[in-house]
Amino acid sequence: MxxxxxxxxxxxxxxxxxxxxxxxxxxxxxxxxxxxxxxxxxxxxxxxxxxxxxxxxxxxxxxxxxxxxxxFRVHRWETTAQVVYTQSGWINQERRIAPVSRIQTVDTERGPLERLFGLANLTVTTASARGPVQIHGLDYDLAQRLTQELATNTQDTPGDAT
CATH class of the missing domain: 1.10.287 (Helix Hairpins)
Structure with a gap:
């Protein structure tokens, strides 16, 4: 079933x-x-x-x-041991679900303005033609923890991310 x-x-x-x-x-x-x-x-x-x-x-x-x-009301995110799930946009809204088994890289990015506000963006690149899953506006420390957590989950998940 x-x-x-x-x-x-x-x-x-x-x-x-x-x-x-x-x-x-x-x-x-x-x-x-x-x-x-x-x-x-x-x-x-x-x-x-x-x-x-x-x-x-x-x-x-x-x-x-x-x-x-x-x-702020629309942008959301969630990670589990199996998926990264995001919702973004303010006029055009999009939800994306990426299986951890398909993750190829996990990156954080901070421009000068993000650093000023203590924020970071998380980019999860997968084997999807749709492109990476991104979470914008995360607290810097949380983004660092999520990067480590997703990298660990990816290592622990069988598969070749393709």
């Missing part, structure tokens, strides 16, 4: 520090756009650009207020 697959959301949320991180990362992009529009306005003096600048500012504020919190 086939086992029934439970497609519930993964159990664990990412770090709460991901919310201010996602806000800061998005704010950097908006500041670049707004600065560019401001320079354009200053150089041309074309008054209708004020409307564009105001609309951009309103969109930026809405994006910064909604996106990080929404992503």
């Amino acid at each position: 086939n086992a029934v697959v439970d497609l519930r959301p993964p159990a664990n949320l990412v770090s709460r520090k991901a919310v201010p991180f996602w806000t800061a990362r998005a704010a950097i992009g908006w500041v670049v756009v707004l600065a560019g529009e401001g320079v354009w306005l200053a150089l041309t003096g074309w008054f209708p650009l004020v409307v564009v600048l105001v609309v951009t500012a309103v969109l930026a504020i809405a994006h910064l207020a909604v996106m990080p919190r929404w992503r």
Whole structure:
């Protein structure tokens, strides 16, 4: 008899520090756009650009207020001895399940902004054409423990990860 697959959301949320991180990362992009529009306005003096600048500012504020919190509610992860299970996205949402027996590499990544916020991203590369399974916004210490745990589980799981 086939086992029934439970497609519930993964159990664990990412770090709460991901919310201010996602806000800061998005704010950097908006500041670049707004600065560019401001320079354009200053150089041309074309008054209708004020409307564009105001609309951009309103969109930026809405994006910064909604996106990080929404992503925090959606982004989840879970690992067991058999699988790595993730849910991600904020507009387009995706769930991925990767069997531990298919894991080829487990990596952590931290850019300068992640280091500032004490976060890391975990990338689990499998023998899947779909690409790696990624968990963004993990607390750095947790990401390190998960990397070790998954590497150990992969070593203990029979199979050739193909």
